[in-house]
Amino acid sequence: MKHIIILGDGMADWAVPSLGGKTLLQAAHTPNMDRLARMGRTGRLVTVPPGFHPGSEVANMSVMGYNLPLVYEGRGPLEAASIGVDLKPGEMAMRCNIVCLEGDVLKNHSAGHITTAEADVLVKYLQEQLGNDRVRFYTGVQYRHLLVVKGGDKRLDCTPPHDVPLRPWRPLLIKPMVEEARETADLLNDLILRSQELLANHPLNLRRKAEGKDPANSIWPWSPGYRPQMQPLSEKYPEIRRGAVISAVDLINGIGYYAGLRRLTVEGATGLYDTNYENKTAAALEALQTDDFVYLHIEASDEAGHEGDIDLKIRTIENLDRRAVGPIYEAVKDWDEPVAIAVLPDHPTPCQLRTHTAEPVPFLIWYPGIEADSVQTFNEVAACQGSYGLMKEDEFMNEFMKPTAL
Numbered sequence: 001m002k003h004i005i006i007l008g009d010g011m012a013d014w015a016v017p018s019l020g021g022k023t024l025l026q027a028a029h030t031p032n033m034d035r036l037a038r039m040g041r042t043g044r045l046v047t048v049p050p051g052f053h054p055g056s057e058v059a060n061m062s063v064m065g066y067n068l069p070l071v072y073e074g075r076g077p078l079e080a081a082s083i084g085v086d087l088k089p090g091e092m093a094m095r096c097n098i099v100c101l102e103g104d105v106l107k108n109h110s111a112g113h114i115t116t117a118e119a120d121v122l123v124k125y126l127q128e129q130l131g132n133d134r135v136r137f138y139t140g141v142q143y144r145h146l147l148v149v150k151g152g153d154k155r156l157d158c159t160p161p162h163d164v165p166l167r168p169w170r171p172l173l174i175k176p177m178v179e180e181a182r183e184t185a186d187l188l189n190d191l192i193l194r195s196q197e198l199l200a201n202h203p204l205n206l207r208r209k210a211e212g213k214d215p216a217n218s219i220w221p222w223s224p225g226y227r228p229q230m231q232p233l234s235e236k237y238p239e240i241r242r243g244a245v246i247s248a249v250d251l252i253n254g255i256g257y258y259a260g261l262r263r264l265t266v267e268g269a270t271g272l273y274d275t276n277y278e279n280k281t282a283a284a285l286e287a288l289q290t291d292d293f294v295y296l297h298i299e300a301s302d303e304a305g306h307e308g309d310i311d312l313k314i315r316t317i318e319n320l321d322r323r324a325v326g327p328i329y330e331a332v333k334d335w336d337e338p339v340a341i342a343v344l345p346d347h348p349t350p351c352q353l354r355t356h357t358a359e360p361v362p363f364l365i366w367y368p369g370i371e372a373d374s375v376q377t378f379n380e381v382a383a384c385q386g387s388y389g390l391m392k393e394d395e396f397m398n399e400f401m402k403p404t405a406l
Contacts, residue, residue: 001239001367002339003400004284004294004328007063008320009056009249010302010349012361012380016310024310024351025362025379028317032326033343033364037378040341040366043388045396047347048358055160055223055356056302057251059346064259064295065397066230074154074225078254079146082263085138087227092152092184094221095251096137096145097161098122100214101196106169109161109306110143112214113272119143121204122216129198130191140250142271147221149188153181156188158222162306163355174221188221195219232260233293237401243293246283248275252297261295273300273316277323284324285331288339298324305349313351333368340367342400343378360390365400 013024020027047059049068057075058068066072076093080086087093098119100107111119120139127137138146157175164172173189176182196218199205205215234240245256246264248271253263266283268276275298284296298320304313325343332339344363347356362383373387388399 002288002292002294002332002337003239004288004296004332004339004341005063005400006320006325006328006341006343007060007295007297008301008317008343008345009297009299010305010347010356011317011320011345012348012359013305013313014348014350014352016352018310023380024314024317026377026381028314028321030317030321030325030378032321032329033378034376036325036329036341036343036366037364037382038376039372040364040370041373041388042362042364042375042378042383042386043396044360044383044386044390045344045363046360046390046392049393052358053160054347054358056249056346057223057255059356060252060255060297062393063344063346063396064233064255065236065394067393071228071230072225073228075223075251076146076148077225077227078258079140079144079250080138080148080254081257082250082253083138083140083146085146085148087148089227090151092149092154092224092226094147094149094158094188094224096147097220097222098143098145098216099161099218099220100216101169101218104168104170105166106161106164106172106220107214108165109220111216112208114143114208114216116141118204118208119145119216122199122202125202126195126198126219130194135187135191141248143216144250145219147191147219149184152187152224153178153184154224154226155181156185156224158224160222161220165306165354169218191221192219228258230258232258234260237293237397239401240293242291243295244287244291245295245297246280246287247295247297247299249297249299252295256295261293271299272303273312273319275300277319281324281327284328288332296324296328301345302349305351306354308351308354310351329366338368340365340400342396362386363388363396
């Protein structure tokens with residue numbers, strides 16, 4: 001039996017008064033997810049272990065069944081792997097956002113959704129001006145980039161910029177968690193302040209402002225770590241002889257790298273609500289022809305949640321249902337070799353809060369011959385009645401990999 005996980009990043013949400021007390025998943029028109037929930041079984045999954053921040057890297061590693069206290073090293077090393085930076089012993093990697101500051105306030109975490117081409121100009125400029133034998137900047141995707149520091153101490157208190165839109169940024173500068181990390185914190189804060197001086201009047205930012213766009217006027221490093229020691233999925237699940245990951249997000253591709261999955265690049269995949277669902281779906285179906293396991297990650301709902309846009313987020317959920325879940329089910333339902341499908345978010349990104357939360361997420365599992373439970377729809381409320389109950393750690397992945405061809 002083959003397996004595909006369809007993950008709608010940040011798709012879960014809270015009940016919204018303007019929707020009559022429904023969540024966005026309840027309010028959205030999702031006939032395909034509802035059909036799979038009706039034919040399959042549902043439950044809820046704890047994707048953020050106690051003591052961990054509800055980041056996408058934590059939640060997606062949990063979905064894949066990894067023991068976070070043993071293997072978690074932050075976003076930086078995952079994104080390093082995704083863009084081909086091989087971390088050496090003693091090197092600390094950090095996600096390095098390019099953000100937009102407006103006076104004393106962090107206006108947004110994405111510099112107004114700067115393009116990769118524009119960001120590449122600024123990252124290369126920062127490397128020329130600030131890079132040295134100890135500090136190196138690497139271009140990633142859109143606003144998500146990489147900072148590597150030799151001899152850095154990861155025991156730092158860093159604030160994810162997407163958690164603090166419209167908040168004063170100075171109190172959120174990096175703080176050492178132990179005295180030994182103070183030198184690293186001071187180095188990083190100096191880089192932040194110097195980047196602001198360098199980027200303020202860069203020609204690219206002057207042009208963006210003239211066009212009415214947000215300037216990309218500061219770096220924001222966070223989520224430090226070293227190279228993780230992750231077991232490939234194939235070692236834990238013999239059914240996965242060959243697997244693939246499909247995502248427009250570097251950190252997900254980095255998880256895939258350490259999980260032993262091959263990365264598939266899809267034309268038109270943006271990580272936003274304008275992503276090319278059709279190309280991602282086609283890539284997933286093509287991979288299933290040769291692979292045993294596919295992890296299809298779609299970021300759109302998370303970005304809409306960070307923007308606090310209820311209508312947009314509902315549209316991204318409906319797009320996932322209509323343009324990915326439905327076509328994948330219709331394509332594989334009659335294959336000679338059966339395919340197991342799981343659909344779930346990694347974490348909630350409530351529009352009201354505009355950041356991630358740690359509540360359990362709903363999930364569904366369907367495969368030919370599964371004994372259905374009584375749940376008829378797919379959403380946060382209905383999943384509470386699912387026969388899988390509340391799962392944690394590697395229970396979801398173990399259950400998902402259990403089905404065998406009938």
